[in-house]
Amino acid sequence: MNDASMEDVVRQLNDNDDWLVRAVAVRKLMRFGPAALPQLPRLFELVFDAKVPIQSDSCRVIRHLGAAAVPFLLERFRDSDARRRARTINLLSETGDRMSTTVRLAEQVLPPRNGELPEWGCEPDVVLDAFRKSLEDPDHHVRFAAASSLEEFGHDIPEVIPVLIETLAVGTAHEQNWAALRLGRIGTPARSACEALRRALDTDCRYTHLAVRNALQLIGCVTC
Structure with missing residues (x-):
């Protein structure tokens, strides 16, 4: 479902039961561009997810946020x-x-x-x-x-x-x-x-x- 709303994606992003749901949500976030910025705290948590695909895709989304992600990362x-x-x-x-x-x-x-x-x-x-x-x-x-x-x-x-x-x-x-x-x-x-x-x-x-x-x-x- 490529037409999922940000609200739907955020809900899936916080699904702690099904890792596949989280994985798909992370990939969907990419198309939202700068609008994904409020999800940085959750994305950073997912960088340490038990599943490697979620880790790598979360890193990719954060990197693609570019300079907008820098203030958040500096706090880390x-x-x-x-x-x-x-x-x-x-x-x-x-x-x-x-x-x-x-x-x-x-x-x-x-x-x-x-x-x-x-x-x-x-x-x-x-x-x-x-x-x-x-x-x-x-x-x-x-x-x-x-x-x-x-x-x-x-x-x-x-x-x-x-x-x-x-x-x-x-x-x-x-x-x-x-x-x-x-x-x-x-x-x-x-x-x-x-x-x-x-x-x-x-x-x-x-x-x-x-x-x-x-x-x-x-x-x-x-x-x-």
Whole structure:
């Protein structure tokens, strides 16, 4: 039913019994554009739904709200739940049509950085400052999310490098992979990461191993 009213969609969005009803409602919200803005609190809750399709579609709707979603998302940095703070950073990093860097599994080298900032409206400095403050967050996953976003946009690289080095030792397998990739893209300014990268060669993940090996070469660690 593509002609469902906003009232119908909101009711379905809050259906806690049938996840398929929630999933369809999230997709329907996309066509309402800016009119979906009042549903941001519920959409943000659904980002953590047990069902992956609901999570991904909720993120997509929030991202497509663009700059209008930024004030709401900035408030989420005050959330006591570290998962929510980390996800907030991820959402802000792709606000609007800008997508973060992707990598080919077989290559494990990031393409050149796209310096274009997402659709943050008139608050780019406010968002970047929130990322910078998150480098000191008590939760490592939040620190890594902030470091990843700042590296993505080419900001505060000297402050980002220690967080990426830390991630090589304590991050999840996914985070370790991306820490190596981002250190490789930073290149020679990340020479302080050489020792940590050498230790990370012991990883059981062949993709991370390749990313680490590439980073060592890109940084010039062979001559450190």
